[in-house]
Amino acid sequence: MAELAIDAEFLRRYARLERSVQHGVDAAIRKFAEHTHAGLHLEKLAGARDPNVRTIRISRFWRGIVVALGGARYLLKDVLPHDDANAYAISRTFTVNQALGVLEVRDQAGIEEFARTLPDDAAAGGTFDGTSTADLKRLGIDPELIPLVRRVNGDQQVEALCRLLPDVQATVLTGLASGMSPAEVGAELAEQILAGQDAGDIDPDDLTAAARRTPDRIMFVSGPVELATILARPFDLWRVFLHPLQRAVAYRAHYSGPALITGSAGTGKTVTGVHRATFLAGRLPDTGSKVLLTTFTRALAGALDRQLYRLTDDPAVRSRIDVISIDKLAYDIVASTRKVKVAGEDVLDPLWAEAAAGRTYVNRAGRVTKYSAAFLRREWEQVILARGLTDVEAYLGTVRSGRGDTLRAPQRTQVWAAIQHAVEQLARRGLRTHLQLADEAADIVTRTPRSYRHVVVDEAQDLHPAQWRLLRALVPPGPDDLFLLADPYQRIYDNRVSLAQLGIQTRGRSHRLTVNYRTTREILGYAVDILNGQTVVGLDDEDDTLRGYHAVTRGSAPTLTAHTDRDGELDALIERVGTWIDQGVEPHAIGVAARTNSLVATITKVLQEAYIDVADDRRGTDGVCVATMHRMKGLEFQCLAVVGLDATVLPALTAVTPRAEDAQAHEQDLQRERCLLFVAMTRARDVVYLSHSGAPSTLLPALAGAEE
Numbered sequence: 001m002a003e004l005a006i007d008a009e010f011l012r013r014y015a016r017l018e019r020s021v022q023h024g025v026d027a028a029i030r031k032f033a034e035h036t037h038a039g040l041h042l043e044k045l046a047g048a049r050d051p052n053v054r055t056i057r058i059s060r061f062w063r064g065i066v067v068a069l070g071g072a073r074y075l076l077k078d079v080l081p082h083d084d085a086n087a088y089a090i091s092r093t094f095t096v097n098q099a100l101g102v103l104e105v106r107d108q109a110g111i112e113e114f115a116r117t118l119p120d121d122a123a124a125g126g127t128f129d130g131t132s133t134a135d136l137k138r139l140g141i142d143p144e145l146i147p148l149v150r151r152v153n154g155d156q157q158v159e160a161l162c163r164l165l166p167d168v169q170a171t172v173l174t175g176l177a178s179g180m181s182p183a184e185v186g187a188e189l190a191e192q193i194l195a196g197q198d199a200g201d202i203d204p205d206d207l208t209a210a211a212r213r214t215p216d217r218i219m220f221v222s223g224p225v226e227l228a229t230i231l232a233r234p235f236d237l238w239r240v241f242l243h244p245l246q247r248a249v250a251y252r253a254h255y256s257g258p259a260l261i262t263g264s265a266g267t268g269k270t271v272t273g274v275h276r277a278t279f280l281a282g283r284l285p286d287t288g289s290k291v292l293l294t295t296f297t298r299a300l301a302g303a304l305d306r307q308l309y310r311l312t313d314d315p316a317v318r319s320r321i322d323v324i325s326i327d328k329l330a331y332d333i334v335a336s337t338r339k340v341k342v343a344g345e346d347v348l349d350p351l352w353a354e355a356a357a358g359r360t361y362v363n364r365a366g367r368v369t370k371y372s373a374a375f376l377r378r379e380w381e382q383v384i385l386a387r388g389l390t391d392v393e394a395y396l397g398t399v400r401s402g403r404g405d406t407l408r409a410p411q412r413t414q415v416w417a418a419i420q421h422a423v424e425q426l427a428r429r430g431l432r433t434h435l436q437l438a439d440e441a442a443d444i445v446t447r448t449p450r451s452y453r454h455v456v457v458d459e460a461q462d463l464h465p466a467q468w469r470l471l472r473a474l475v476p477p478g479p480d481d482l483f484l485l486a487d488p489y490q491r492i493y494d495n496r497v498s499l500a501q502l503g504i505q506t507r508g509r510s511h512r513l514t515v516n517y518r519t520t521r522e523i524l525g526y527a528v529d530i531l532n533g534q535t536v537v538g539l540d541d542e543d544d545t546l547r548g549y550h551a552v553t554r555g556s557a558p559t560l561t562a563h564t565d566r567d568g569e570l571d572a573l574i575e576r577v578g579t580w581i582d583q584g585v586e587p588h589a590i591g592v593a594a595r596t597n598s599l600v601a602t603i604t605k606v607l608q609e610a611y612i613d614v615a616d617d618r619r620g621t622d623g624v625c626v627a628t629m630h631r632m633k634g635l636e637f638q639c640l641a642v643v644g645l646d647a648t649v650l651p652a653l654t655a656v657t658p659r660a661e662d663a664q665a666h667e668q669d670l671q672r673e674r675c676l677l678f679v680a681m682t683r684a685r686d687v688v689y690l691s692h693s694g695a696p697s698t699l700l701p702a703l704a705g706a707e708e
Contacts, residue, residue, distance in 0.1 A: 004076060013080075019584055042054040097140050102214040127177050261486070277308070291452070329470070334437050342431065379400075484499075558689070560700070633679055642691075643690075677697075
């Protein structure tokens with residue numbers, strides 16, 4: 001009987017196919033699942049580099065690419081237009097990585113053409129002259145390719161070759177070419193996994209075994225029911241697949257203490273965290289201990305819960321994982337001991353304005369300046385609460401790093417009095433903020449231990465020190481206690497944390513993911529330009545870097561459209577979203593991001609009036625996701641529109657400290673707005689559509705081909 005495997009990347013393609021072609025694909029691969037593939041006519045092509053590659057007819061104009069794995073086992077690699085499918089089938093070679101044992105594919109015809117452009121002999125001072133053949137093999141470079149690798153010289157040649165190679169081999173060469181040592185590259189590949197594979201035990205001709213060692217990309221279909229489930233929501237399933245570098249990190253047997261996984265947008269931190277939580281939960285004894293999977297906001301926690309649901313259907317594993325936002329967790333802990341009321345922004349804004357009213361100081365230029373409400377609130381949150389200061393003496397002696405202008409002792413006394421006024425008003429009303437609750441919850445946990453054995457934290461760069469104190473109190477120090485996922489380049493709140501100062505040591509247990517598997521190179525290049533080349537400090541107190549960060553897929557460049565007014569911009573958005581849906585994009589795979597809540601409400605209304613379904617979690621409605629840039633955090637979409645990118649909207653005036661008040665805070669605020677736009681842009685997988693009314697935002701880099 002035939003057995004069918006499906007490549008996860010095929011799900012990308014399937015989700016974008018027109019409905020009629022999808023029906024043809026359904027019929028063709030159903031025959032495999034029902035063991036009637038003999039009627040499909042698996043066609044060998046003359047001149048194919050790999051004799052195991054076949055094509056099958058999907059329709060008059062489309063063909064599927066199938067790899068014979070051996071026996072009656074087949075891999076459906078992709079579905080392409082007729083001529084593209086034939087060109088792919090002729091040019092590709094499927095091989096077994098002799099270091100990892102996984103199944104890989106490379107563009108052999110392209111490699112042969114590339115080789116003809118190089119000098120016959122190895123170039124003096126070639127890019128990889130300093131790397132031994134043994135290291136190249138140990139890192140997974142195919143021995144057949146090493147002579148060609150030796151002839152490569154310069155970044156352009158490296159990039160050209162890497163476009164033709166499997167992901168892992170391209171990542172290795174990109175890392176080495178960027179100046180990383182073999183040891184550093186090996187660490188990113190989770191060297192202990194590579195070293196644990198004995199090349200002598202790997203059969204280079206056993207494609208089936210290699211495919212089974214590649215669960216991050218290849219899945220074997222058990223039958224028609226599973227097939228129908230997969231194809232019903234292909235984009236959702238694609239979201240939970242791990243690539244080899246991510247799998248090595250997620251499924252490492254043990255970390256001796258807190259582990260910090262960093263990587264910029266699209267490198268798979270979130271899915272790595274969900275897999276890690278599932279892996280740890282699967283090993284827990286049935287004694288009531290649990291895994292906590294947490295993040296910054298309730299929306300992100302909901303997204304994590306949905307990914308967990310897609311990843312495992314084992315009720316025992318799910319029951320051992322609590323998915324909850326850090327604010328909700330703190331609230332629940334405190335609420336278990338007393339009644340809790342949380343102060344909303346409608347209370348806090350006027351309260352801080354009252355605290356600031358009439359209070360002034362003399363700045364370094366000798367001018368009398370008011371303490372603004374925003375300044376006082378940030379001083380409270382980022383200095384007093386962050387350091388757990390309880391009296392004015394402690395505040396007078398603390399270092400206010402990152403807070404701009406120095407405050408002399410008399411000024412600090414004034415600031416303390418103003419802040420205490422606001423805090424006392426909160427207490428009189430019986431209200432607490434989420435950060436206050438985090439500190440209170442940490443104190444409760446130290447006296448009443450919780451049942452968590454492991455804690456997995458996504459979007460860790462946005463947590464406040466009070467929240468870190470709670471997390472540290474929740475789980476006893478030891479192996480696999482904290483698994484942290486962070487990207488300082490996606491920090492969109494004011495929190496700046498040193499884990500070491502909070503008693504969380506990650507040195508020697510940090511891993512950096514550099515390969516963006518989600519976003520195309522064209523989208524990523526534009527998004528990185530938004531960051532303006534700024535250097536940021538990570539949670540481990542080290543300067544973070546985007547060195548080696550790259551995308552593995554290519555696609556269309558972002559488009560930017562200009563409109564004279566908002567009505568015209570929204571009409572164009574309706575047309576664009578409608579076109580995506582007509583092209584077969586699943587509505588839940590479409591996102592629309594905007595900077596403000598008011599603009600989100602307007603967009604939601606106009607889409608609904610155009611009979612386009614909009615997702616609503618409270619009502620359980622599926623459809624296009626319309627959300628603020630903040631709420632886009634942790635999500636991803638096949639097609640994304642980012643609208644309202646006007647000069648008067650982004651950066652948001654209320655989110656940026658005036659330069660005259662605090663120049664350092666002003667620059668930090670601007671960078672945070674850049675990070676926010678970077679986060680929104682990198683939610684996209686295939687397509688990004690940008691638009692503005694009137695003058696464009698000053699944060700937008702120039703984009704060739706912008707439409708008027």
